[in-house]
Amino acid sequence: MSNTTRRHSLPLFRSEIIKLKRSPVWYLLALCTLLTATGVFMGHLLDAHNVVKLNIDPWERYFDATLAIFNLFIVVPYTVLLVSALIFIEQRANAWKYLYTLPYRGGQFYITKWLTMVFLYLCSIAILMCGVVLSAYLLNTFRPEYEFNYYQPDVRYLLSEMRHFFLASLGLISWQYWLSLRFKNILVPLGIGVFGFVLGIIMSVTGQKLALYLPYSLPMIVRDFDMFRNEYIQESAIPGLSNVEMHSLVIALFFLLLGYWQEQRRQVS
Amino acid sequence: MDIVSVNNLDFSYQKGSPILRQLSLDVPENSIYGFLGRNGAGKSTTIRTLLGLLAPQAGTIHLFDEVLDRLNRGVLRRIGALIEAPSLYPNLSAKDHLRLACRYQQVEETRIPQVLDQVGLLHAQNKLSKHYSTGMKQRLGLAMALLHEPDLLILDEPTNGLDPQGISDIRKLLQQLQQEGKTILLSSHLLSEIEKMATHVGIIRDGALIFEGDQGALRNWKAEQQQLVVRTSAPGQAATLFPASQIIAKEQDLLRLSGVSPQEVPELIRKLVAAGVDIYEIAFQQSDLEQLFIELNQQEA
Numbered sequence: 001m002s003n004t005t006r007r008h009s010l011p012l013f014r015s016e017i018i019k020l021k022r023s024p025v026w027y028l029l030a031l032c033t034l035l036t037a038t039g040v041f042m043g044h045l046l047d048a049h050n051v052v053k054l055n056i057d058p059w060e061r062y063f064d065a066t067l068a069i070f071n072l073f074i075v076v077p078y079t080v081l082l083v084s085a086l087i088f089i090e091q092r093a094n095a096w097k098y099l100y101t102l103p104y105r106g107g108q109f110y111i112t113k114w115l116t117m118v119f120l121y122l123c124s125i126a127i128l129m130c131g132v133v134l135s136a137y138l139l140n141t142f143r144p145e146y147e148f149n150y151y152q153p154d155v156r157y158l159l160s161e162m163r164h165f166f167l168a169s170l171g172l173i174s175w176q177y178w179l180s181l182r183f184k185n186i187l188v189p190l191g192i193g194v195f196g197f198v199l200g201i202i203m204s205v206t207g208q209k210l211a212l213y214l215p216y217s218l219p220m221i222v223r224d225f226d227m228f229r230n231e232y233i234q235e236s237a238i239p240g241l242s243n244v245e246m247h248s249l250v251i252a253l254f255f256l257l258l259g260y261w262q263e264q265r266r267q268v269s
Numbered sequence: 270m271d272i273v274s275v276n277n278l279d280f281s282y283q284k285g286s287p288i289l290r291q292l293s294l295d296v297p298e299n300s301i302y303g304f305l306g307r308n309g310a311g312k313s314t315t316i317r318t319l320l321g322l323l324a325p326q327a328g329t330i331h332l333f334d335e336v337l338d339r340l341n342r343g344v345l346r347r348i349g350a351l352i353e354a355p356s357l358y359p360n361l362s363a364k365d366h367l368r369l370a371c372r373y374q375q376v377e378e379t380r381i382p383q384v385l386d387q388v389g390l391l392h393a394q395n396k397l398s399k400h401y402s403t404g405m406k407q408r409l410g411l412a413m414a415l416l417h418e419p420d421l422l423i424l425d426e427p428t429n430g431l432d433p434q435g436i437s438d439i440r441k442l443l444q445q446l447q448q449e450g451k452t453i454l455l456s457s458h459l460l461s462e463i464e465k466m467a468t469h470v471g472i473i474r475d476g477a478l479i480f481e482g483d484q485g486a487l488r489n490w491k492a493e494q495q496q497l498v499v500r501t502s503a504p505g506q507a508a509t510l511f512p513a514s515q516i517i518a519k520e521q522d523l524l525r526l527s528g529v530s531p532q533e534v535p536e537l538i539r540k541l542v543a544a545g546v547d548i549y550e551i552a553f554q555q556s557d558l559e560q561l562f563i564e565l566n567q568q569e570a
Contacts, residue, residue, distance in 0.1 A: 022360040100322050
């Protein structure tokens, strides 16, 4: 890569952010975090007599409920929709023929858009974390018996759990992104995403070994919240990473490199 | 110096169905090069290869004396392009689009109002592009191409969707840019437009260039092709007075002759009068570019 092209990577990322102005991506992001936080909030509000346990830190339980909802119902459809929405922005504008006449290599656009997706995913995780903590305090005003005010939220625990989700989602982001660029009609990769989501749930629920290799089930099984026990999950050769996270990283890297290689050779007709 | 130099370009999407066949063209510096061809002749494909969107199977492309290939795209920095309908994000305004282009081209945002003014969109800079008319979209596409003050503008059908006033404005703008030293390569199906503003013309047919030259060469060609039309009482009798090679057509009361210069006309009239042929009308019929374009295509066919 020449010095000139390398120098341009940051402006490319800034351009991606400008494109998001008034785009549905922000609604999607808000919806993802709102749905999760509201689901947990409502569950705790309406079912307080079953959930409240005196003298027990409510935060960990609240966080686990949030993460369970997030990993089962939200993370996969959200990722599929987020990737599709970002690709749709370019497809609707028929922007490739403009972008590829600029003095950049096709692979640079590919990597920048991938980074934008990861950035947005991180943003949604950060917003979700804030939303969960705030919703717990709000819940406390309606149900003081939870005693959220008497305990400190263990944000480090929440961060650590989110790190696992993030790593387990990278494979899905890369795969879905690569897939979305292969079809002109965005409904095709979206349909595959929905099918993958259903397949992911089945694989996860039934504890199949195949779930360890399916990008759609990796975020669902990466943490065990008494839902999906998979006997094949174990520590990888890298300390602190499970084989689920390793598989996700390998998938992410593979499709990132494959996409980069293909975009470098892309013909825009 | 040629800003664009294309040599023996071959391109096909499928083996056995060539789109470009040994295409060569040269765009001189500071020219307005009109690139003409019928639909499907290969104009857009040529332009796409020039911009690196398509990789030719054979041949070379030199832009500013640099070879364009996948690994050397830095030269595209000196080019502004608009390919058919501009790529616009419906959720962004004109100003947003130009901010975007400023990031891509590493240009200061102070340039935005200047270029908006240049294309006459200053008043609509905050309007979302989805509310733009086709002509306004075309102007915005042009503004994005002009933003970084490129040395070469490559425009594929830039006047598409514009009303006559809009076309005239764009023509004036392109002529002004040429006077400022820019080189412009534009394709168009509006042949009259090309004739009005191009300094050089290239005509493509079935993926191969069949004519290339400046307006002078074009005029010479047209002069060679001009016909002398004689309306007379006896075209058959009149035809016997001239060599067969000069006679293009003999109609009911018309005789069409080629290769007659204006200086030869008085002698021709004297000859006809001496032979007792009545002359009702005598005039040169010159092909305009459209006629020429059709003739060139017919000749090649």
